[in-house]
Amino acid sequence: MKGCPNRCRHCWLGAYPNGNLNEEDLKFAARQFKPLANSFELDFWYREPDFGDNYKELWKLTEELSDVKTPHFELMSFWRAARDKDYIPWLYSQGVRNCQLTLFGGEEKTDFYVGRKGAYGEIVKTIEMLLEHKISPRIQVFVNKDNIDELCEIERLAADMSLEKRCEEIGGRFVMFAHQGSCDGENEKLYDIRLTPEDLKKIPAGLAEKTLEHFGKQSLNEVFGETERDLLLKLENDGSVTDLRESSPVFYIDGNFDVYPNISAPEPFWRLGNLKNDGAEKIAENYLENRSAAQNASVTVPVCEMAKKLGNTDSMRLFAEGDYFEYLLNRYCREK
Numbered sequence: 393m394k395g396c397p398n399r400c401r402h403c404w405l406g407a408y409p410n411g412n413l414n415e416e417d418l419k420f421a422a423r424q425f426k427p428l429a430n431s432f433e434l435d436f437w438y439r440e441p442d443f444g445d446n447y448k449e450l451w452k453l454t455e456e457l458s459d460v461k462t463p464h465f466e467l468m469s470f471w472r473a474a475r476d477k478d479y480i481p482w483l484y485s486q487g488v489r490n491c492q493l494t495l496f497g498g499e500e501k502t503d504f505y506v507g508r509k510g511a512y513g514e515i516v517k518t519i520e521m522l523l524e525h526k527i528s529p530r531i532q533v534f535v536n537k538d539n540i541d542e543l544c545e546i547e548r549l550a551a552d553m554s555l556e557k558r559c560e561e562i563g564g565r566f567v568m569f570a571h572q573g574s575c576d577g578e579n580e581k582l583y584d585i586r587l588t589p590e591d592l593k594k595i596p597a598g599l600a601e602k603t604l605e606h607f608g609k610q611s612l613n614e615v616f617g618e619t620e621r622d623l624l625l626k627l628e629n630d631g632s633v634t635d636l637r638e639s640s641p642v643f644y645i646d647g648n649f650d651v652y653p654n655i656s657a658p659e660p661f662w663r664l665g666n667l668k669n670d671g672a673e674k675i676a677e678n679y680l681e682n683r684s685a686a687q688n689a690s691v692t693v694p695v696c697e698m699a700k701k702l703g704n705t706d707s708m709r710l711f712a713e714g715d716y717f718e719y720l721l722n723r724y725c726r727e728k
């Protein structure tokens with residue numbers, strides 16, 4: 393509804409101006425989509441949750457407008473937490489017992505990657521407040537070649553704040569994990585500094601152990617994926633195409649009422665239509681018929697063709713297979 397106060401350099405949604413939809417716009421979206429769904433759910437954010445001052449009213453309104461309402465996720469607004477004393481107690485009242493915060497290293501690196509000075513201080517303050525209100529902080533770490541040498545700062549912060557012990561004391565569990573994220577939106581711009589296999593040993597032991605625990609994996613290679621070179625070898629004769637439609641699709645409505653499927657960054661080639669101009673029925677039909685340019689390419693162009701055209705066979709950068717496919721598909725649509 394209101395966008396996001398941050399401009400994270402890893403944000404898979406890209407960096408677009410904030411929109412400012414209002415409550416009437418939410419009701420309009422519900423009137424449009426609800427008749428088309430077996431079970432309808434409406435939410436009021438696709439960027440920072442609870443960024444708008446009226447987050448409590450919007451939560452209530454979306455509850456009323458939905459057939460089902462998923463409980464509040466572990467995602468939260470540290471911007472709001474640092475400014476609104478009611479916010480964390482409200483999260484607790486919604487049943488939230490774990491909240492995720494993202495760090496990139498120490499203060500300078502975190503501020504740089506969140507895209508806002510003061511972000512690190514707000515995150516640290518939020519961790520304290522969460523614990524005071526019996527909510528366990530969960531630390532997500534995005535890692536690339538630029539910040540990998542600073543990960544020890546995050547371990548140090550966790551130790552200095554006794555997060556393991558304090559989470560246990562409130563009956564919770566301290567979770568911390570590192571990953572690279574997908575390679576779309578703003579994160580695609582970090583392609584050049586994605587990790588290569590020799591970087592994995594630089595991840596500090598404590599963070600590595602907690603990462604394996606979080607993802608239920610035996611080795612960091614399983615978490616960080618395969619090299620681009622190896623993935624290309626696998627894909628060179630793969631003539632398959634991918635149908636991205638889901639039985640319970642999620643649609644994003646941006647500040648201009650343009651609608652996108654929840655698959656990758658809201659780039660023009662994913663656009664399904666405009667809710668005001670086209671209406672939900674046409675948008676749903678475009679989705680079901682794979683008519684956005686990206687969905688269409690995904691079901692008509694064999695992956696080996698995209699890989700041959702765009703893959704870098706010398707690259708040792710690490711990717712999860714699904715993230716690499718989306719990276720290829722986005723580039724294919726943009727560059728064809």
Ligand code: SF4
Nearest residue numbers: 396398399400403439
């Ligand atoms: S990653 Fe989240 S907090 Fe950062 S810019 Fe994107 S939506 Fe905002």
